[in-house]
Amino acid sequence: MNSDKFFNILRIIEFITNNGWHFSTTNDNFSSYCKNNSIGIDISNNEVVLIGDCGDFAHIEINQYAIYTLLGYFINNHILAMDYEWI
Secondary structure, three states: OOOHHHHHHHHHHHHHHHHHOEEEOOOEEEEEOOOOOOOEEEEEEOOEEEEOOOOEEEEEOOOHHHHHHHHHHHHHOOOOOOOOOOO
16 A cells, blocks of 8 residues: 555544544454444545445545545535534
């Protein structure tokens, strides 16, 4: 994994933990984060996967735009309030 991708993963983790998700579990392929009454989030070296009651519903490739895509998705789908905490 290159340093840019690693930095992007760290930014995503910081953003979601600042907004109420907490680390749940990890395995060889991904780390899971959860938040009461909200979606689950799995983060691998290549993508962020959003998981609802019926399974995964969004896959966001990790690149320099991933944090903004995730933020837009959260706000558009009312997963995150407009007074979210930025990193």
